[in-house]
Amino acid sequence: MAHSARRDSPELPDFSLLKRLARDQLIYLLEQLPGKKDLFIEADLMSPLDRIANVSTLKQHEVDKLYKVEYKPVISTSDQLCFLIRPRIQTVKWICDVANADKAAGKFRRYKLIFTPQKFYACEAVLEEQGIFGDVTTDEWAFYLLPLDDDIVSLELPEFFRDNFLAGDQRWVRTAGSTLHLLHSIYGPFSKIYGIGRCSKMAYESWREQVEEGETKARQAEIGNVFLIDRDVDFVTPLCSQVVYEGLVDDIFRIKCGCVEFGPDVTSSDKSMKVMLNSQDKVFNEIRNEHFSNVFGFLSQKARNLQTAYDKRRGMDIKQMKTFVSEELKGLKQEHRLLSLHIGASESIMKKKTKQDFQELLKTEHSLLEGFEIRECISFIEEHISRQVSMIESLRLLCLLSITENGLLPKDYRSLKAQYLQSYGVDHLLTFANLRQLGLLVEQQPGETLTVMESKVGKLVNDKTAGKLTDAFSSLAKKSNFRALSKKLNLVPKSDEEYDLRVPRDMAYIFSGAYIPLSCKLIEQVLERDGWTGLEEVTRLLNGHEFAVTGSTTGSSGADSRAKNDAQRIVLVMFLGGCTFSEISALRFLGRERGYKFIVVTTAITNSSRLIEALLDNHV
């Protein structure tokens, strides 16, 4: 399982600094409200908070009780309430209700709202409208980045995807810019920045403005290159079933903030167990990037080694035994524990996957990627729908079909949509409208040059401005051109060749050798060419918005050339709208092959279920 890693790989920067900064700032903010106080925490901030601070930290700063924001009347008796929240209108409205209820009851309290990572004017407008502005103090906790592992940093903003790509709301653009600015000021200066996508461009601009506003200290760069990519550049990759171990674990057990909860069937006990999944887990670290078919072999080998190590104690004398116990036993026990967990998880994965005809499913996905036997694929999807196998999975397959085929034939679209609504509820009309707006599930428009949305809007504005609007709409309902891109970039290796998953030859191994993820292929190509030269046709098919810029080399002239060289081989890839564990595995592979070290910064870790769930609209 050992990969031929290049020995001169540069060291990754130390991201634990980000945690310390966030914690220090939070403490500073808590101190701004002296005295005992109760702290209300937004539900989805709890896990990130857990990663950087613990309760004793909070207690030291006079936090009395902790509550979760639940949109219910508060039962706290404290006269100081502090709210740690995302800047969401609904949450602020709830706080207004709390404060107004107190007012009505003649109860005097002090309220402090801490928005993270920043506050929005719209939230303050709610405070003003509800007559609470001035009664509360507001602050910002610039907790932009949470390191999930040595090479993964997350903004933990899953809503970025829907807000930006579906609603077209650019509220997080500056957040992305500030994130880059933070990384730039600690680990930069960056020397080259590449990117593709409308949001990436805007984030770059926002960051550049912030760099100009602030002061840049001349320092030794730890990160040389940056690549920004919008999620809507490549929807195919996150919609595919994941088959590398870490991705599979995420698909099945849902990794949350770098932590997974294994149920009793995995732990072989009567209780669930929360496990941190990162490079600290030595067993996990060796299998996380492996194709699932290799994992069993690895684990059983590992188990045999462990047995041998335990067996060593036989025939030891007292002294040797003492050394063994004090030096090795703890490590072995730890390894034993991890090993049994991952074996349990693998069993559980196998069980789940064989249950739902996983092989058939993968075969369909591969056919779609290849553009082969599409009719059979449609029948498979129809069966999937009518058997009510899974609401999310059916939709995922429909989207994959639509993107790879550049839209469905009108009669197929109609019939599949009708079947879907009959199986999962007519409420999903709204979901279909969302998917169409995003261009994930559309009808082919015969002989049309403008996309659905464009022509619709074009009619509305009397054709006068239609041409000018084209640009504004290019990220909407755009054509995927997947087939052409796949051909141009050789994304689908020839199927007649044998692919040895144990010795991967390219990034396609993360999809059993069937498909090289488009996002990662673009990164590979641009780094190789040091820009977009030669990829003109590709960027045209992707609707443009590509860029490559070089920063001025001020301040780093006298730097040690070796260190500089190392920084140039550290590439920060920022996914705007989320990235999958499979993509991270592919980049790690690319890094090993080419002597790069990739750092993945993402707005959130995503997978096909999260992506589709973000677009559902069948609930209030």
Added chain:
Amino acid sequence: MELLSSSEYKYLKTELTSDQLFSVHSAISLQLPAAIAQPEVVQLLSEEEEEEEEEEEEPLQLKMMKSKPDEEDYWNSSKFKAFTFDDEDDEFSRLKESKQAVNSIRRLVEEDDDEDDVEKVSWSGEPVGSISWSVRETAASNQRTDREPAFPKINADTPTISRSHSGYSLSSLFKGKTKTGSFQFTDSLSDSSVRLYAPELRKPKSEYKDYVSDWSPEETVHRMQQGKAVSLEKFRSLQDKLLLLDFSVSAHDGNVITAVLIYLKRTLSKEVLFRELESRQTALRHFIHYLTETRDQRLLLELLRALGRTEDVALLQYKEHLSIADENKRRDFLKSCLSLPFSPEDSAHVQDHYTLLERQIIIEATDRQAERGGKVEIFQKFPRRASILNMPLITTLYYCCFYHYTESEGTYSSPLNVRQTFR
């Protein structure tokens, strides 16, 4: 739980006679222990029950695994138990997760040993005053040095607004020149590091004194981005307002765009605001999202109507049914939706939705009574686990096959009738 193969399914849907139905039904009954009554009505079952079902299914899976010879030894020796995977991350599981998150924080007070869920990071105990670094301060720093920009500007899509003409709105520029086809935006930002400011807008001198500072639209937007205090009240003329909006759009900061829109919503009539938003797609989408989030349904519908987006109007109104819990009210509401301007295709779906719910209400009332009465054998033998209300059509069909397979085509609950009604 799949007891019917897909071909059988299609069969069920297309070529159903009561004889065949009977055989399907008895097949189902045969395979099932009484404890799990309606296998097909998967969505009616709660999570725990699904777990039960999967345990029942175990032999089937073992059989499937045996088909993989190389794994056979391994698997036969392993002792795995059934496990439920939720496809939907529903409210309940989210709640559970969150609760556990709270507990995990709480638990930390009591026990120091946190090797499995929280990384230990040592708190250095530095005095709070020593926090030397603050992102906000950096961002808010107003210092601007006249130096060469470290990184080049790229054209991020939105047209650059020319500094030299502050008297017109971008849209007038837009509309006026597109006809000639030779329109180009002035690209004054990209090639110069010297900052030009918009000339003072025309207004009576006396007004100036009322403001501590008098910022141009661009400066105002810039200050807003940095979270500094601004006053929007001085932007009174339509041109000024639109200029402010266009600058906020060109700054790509959704927070500021929305802030300006809130101000415009307050100070412009709907008609004027809607008209101006029509040609400003980015701003329009922000406004729609803002209205959605604040749940200002009424204004949102007005906006969409004004824009002629009739299908969106229909869908948005239709969506309201989700918040109506009472089934009769919901049915009546769906009936009122039938006249909404859906696309012909969606219109048929909404019609089906209404008919289905109407049908379910009838079936539910009858069956509930039959169940309580205790006279009908099948309800005694296989008590219903949930009501059929608001279930999808396919689920309803299974339900009817299970409980009403012998009924003549004339009754509402006969599977044949259901099949006839929904083609």
